[in-house]
Amino acid sequence: MLRSALLCTVLALVRTQPFLCPKSCKCEVRDAVQCSGSSVASIAALGLPRNLTHMVFFRMDQGVLRNHSFSGMTVLQRLMLSNSHVSAIDPGTFNDLIKLKTLRLTRNRISHLPGALLDKTVLLEQLFLDHNSLRALDQNLFQNLLNLQELCLNQNQLSFLPANLFMSLRKLKVLDLSGNNLTHLPKGLLGAQVKLETLLLYSNQLASVDSGLLDNLGALTVLRLDRNHLYSVAPGAFDSLGNLGSLTLSRNRLASLPHALFLHTSRVTWLTLFENPLEELPEVLFGEMAGLRELWLNCTQLRKLPAAFFRNLTGLQTLGVTRNPHLSALPRGAFQGLAELRVLALHSNALTELPDDALRDLGRLRQVSLRHNRLRALPRALFLNLSSLETVQLEHNQLEMLPGDVFAALPQLTQVLLGHNPWLCDCGLWPFLQWLRHHQDLLSRDEPPQCHGPEPRAGLSFWDLLQGDPWCPHPRRLPLNPLAENTLEAPAPSQLPHSSQSRAWVQLVAKDEGSDHSLYWGLYVLLLVAQAVIAVIIVFVMIKIGQLFRTLIREKLLFKAMENSCN
Numbered sequence: 001m002l003r004s005a006l007l008c009t010v011l012a013l014v015r016t017q018p019f020l021c022p023k024s025c026k027c028e029v030r031d032a033v034q035c036s037g038s039s040v041a042s043i044a045a046l047g048l049p050r051n052l053t054h055m056v057f058f059r060m061d062q063g064v065l066r067n068h069s070f071s072g073m074t075v076l077q078r079l080m081l082s083n084s085h086v087s088a089i090d091p092g093t094f095n096d097l098i099k100l101k102t103l104r105l106t107r108n109r110i111s112h113l114p115g116a117l118l119d120k121t122v123l124l125e126q127l128f129l130d131h132n133s134l135r136a137l138d139q140n141l142f143q144n145l146l147n148l149q150e151l152c153l154n155q156n157q158l159s160f161l162p163a164n165l166f167m168s169l170r171k172l173k174v175l176d177l178s179g180n181n182l183t184h185l186p187k188g189l190l191g192a193q194v195k196l197e198t199l200l201l202y203s204n205q206l207a208s209v210d211s212g213l214l215d216n217l218g219a220l221t222v223l224r225l226d227r228n229h230l231y232s233v234a235p236g237a238f239d240s241l242g243n244l245g246s247l248t249l250s251r252n253r254l255a256s257l258p259h260a261l262f263l264h265t266s267r268v269t270w271l272t273l274f275e276n277p278l279e280e281l282p283e284v285l286f287g288e289m290a291g292l293r294e295l296w297l298n299c300t301q302l303r304k305l306p307a308a309f310f311r312n313l314t315g316l317q318t319l320g321v322t323r324n325p326h327l328s329a330l331p332r333g334a335f336q337g338l339a340e341l342r343v344l345a346l347h348s349n350a351l352t353e354l355p356d357d358a359l360r361d362l363g364r365l366r367q368v369s370l371r372h373n374r375l376r377a378l379p380r381a382l383f384l385n386l387s388s389l390e391t392v393q394l395e396h397n398q399l400e401m402l403p404g405d406v407f408a409a410l411p412q413l414t415q416v417l418l419g420h421n422p423w424l425c426d427c428g429l430w431p432f433l434q435w436l437r438h439h440q441d442l443l444s445r446d447e448p449p450q451c452h453g454p455e456p457r458a459g460l461s462f463w464d465l466l467q468g469d470p471w472c473p474h475p476r477r478l479p480l481n482p483l484a485e486n487t488l489e490a491p492a493p494s495q496l497p498h499s500s501q502s503r504a505w506v507q508l509v510a511k512d513e514g515s516d517h518s519l520y521w522g523l524y525v526l527l528l529v530a531q532a533v534i535a536v537i538i539v540f541v542m543i544k545i546g547q548l549f550r551t552l553i554r555e556k557l558l559f560k561a562m563e564n565s566c567n
């Protein structure tokens, strides 16, 4: 009883307002109103009490905020006026809001703010001016906001910032300047932001990150510089950012990066560099960054990678080096040290061959994609010791054959994609097909690999070959790789039975096959004929001998008879 009575009283206290709630407002919470629909210009005419602490306006009609709009509201703490059509603000509009902590003017049509507008709101902690049409800011606009922690200026049309604009904002933690037209940040702009944790500068037109710009940002954890026009980053630009966890530089115009640029950002767990026209990379770029899990180097102009380039990224689980139209080779030990790597994406490059140690020591690798390259052969030892490997994508390459045991040591293998390669289905491919015969479930049924040649089998799919009769006459007497027994040694690509060799061989076999048959058939017929002839001769001789005997007997009888008759 008592409890419910108490609850009712509390609810009543919270809910009831001591004033008449205007028609366009809701006044459900004590000391707070929420209004929409009326005109910005007539806010004062609503007759709201002066002692409100929270005011929320949204979807208001066009208008200018006037000096008297919020006059006397000295206890107001949060003022939200968003999604309306505020076009301008008189200089004294917020003069009485000395307790204001949050001011949100998001999504209006404000193109200009008077320099003295915020001079009295010294307790302000959050200021949201995003999604407006601001083109410039008065250098004194923020001069009294010593308590400001969060400042959102994103999605405006700022093309320039005065160097001392943020000079007083020593407590600032979040600064969002994304989605503006900034081309340059003046020296010293961020000199006071020793507590800044998040700096968002993406989607501007910044051309460079100058040295010194970020030097005082020791507390920074998030720095987004993606989608700018950056063509240069000063050497050591990030050296002071010892707490940085996330750094984006993707989608810029960087053709190169300074030596050791990330040597001191050891806490980074998120880094993007993709979609930059990088032409080359320094030998050393990364310091130890054990927390980085994923890295993509796609859509660059790289021709090569430095050896052991990723070695310090020991926690990397996903590495993508893809869509680089000029990347035709990888160095030896390219992915050395990446013991945690699960996914290695190397598709859509111009790789023509791989070093035999390309995947060495990647004991946790589960997926490797090599599709859409120009690979003509694979080193026999490429897939050795990859006890976790599950899928291998090799579609759209120039592969004609594979060593029979190339995938033999992969206990977890579940899928091998081989389609769209010019497979040469002669005896050179026989050992591999023999292996595949026992692992048919690995082959995808969509887009199955097809024979490109030789002629009798061109156009057949591997399925046809696997279901059909064996067609290689002497698979055991093949010119196998000389290193077939020593599987740990990778043959140099030249030692692999390559296409022209095996094609010549197949022709040879084909010719032999032809002459073999006719010869045997000829001999066979000849033998039959000879046998027949001999048989005929023997029969003939027997008949002749028989006739002779008969004659002899007849003559003997005659003699006897003659004897008898004469006797």
Ligand SMILES: *[C@@H]1O[C@H](CO)[C@@H](O)[C@H](O)[C@H]1NC(C)=O
Binding pocket: 018, 019, 031, 049, 050, 051
């Ligand atoms: C606010 O002012 C009204 C009178 O306009 C008064 O009734 C009410 O108690 C005041 N509220 C506070 C929290 O001071």
Ligand SMILES: *[C@@H]1O[C@H](CO)[C@@H](O)[C@H](O)[C@H]1NC(C)=O
Binding pocket: 067, 090, 091, 092, 093, 095
């Ligand atoms: C508004 O107040 C400022 C001073 O705070 C004053 O300079 C300005 O003239 C006033 N504007 C209007 C329209 O009254």
Ligand SMILES: *[C@@H]1O[C@H](CO)[C@@H](O)[C@H](O)[C@H]1NC(C)=O
Binding pocket: 135, 157, 159, 180, 181
């Ligand atoms: C800012 O950039 C946008 C697109 O990048 C452009 O439409 C707009 O005109 C630019 N504004 C200014 C003030 O330069």
Ligand SMILES: *[C@@H]1O[C@H](CO)[C@@H](O)[C@H](O)[C@H]1NC(C)=O
Binding pocket: 283, 284, 285, 286, 287, 288, 308, 309, 310, 311, 312
């Ligand atoms: C790895 O980081 C260390 C510093 O931590 C650096 O001296 C070394 O050059 C880096 N190695 C590579 C291959 O980037």
Ligand SMILES: *[C@@H]1O[C@H](CO)[C@@H](O)[C@H](O)[C@H]1NC(C)=O
Binding pocket: 274, 275, 296, 298, 299, 320, 323
């Ligand atoms: C490059 O890689 C990133 C990260 O995976 C991805 O978001 C982006 O779309 C890729 N770019 C292209 C053009 O594929």
Ligand SMILES: *[C@@H]1O[C@H](CO)[C@@H](O)[C@H](O)[C@H]1NC(C)=O
Binding pocket: 360, 361, 381, 384, 385, 488
């Ligand atoms: C494969 O692993 C074995 C033992 O784990 C090792 O002796 C051998 O050198 C490794 N081979 C390659 C090519 O890494």
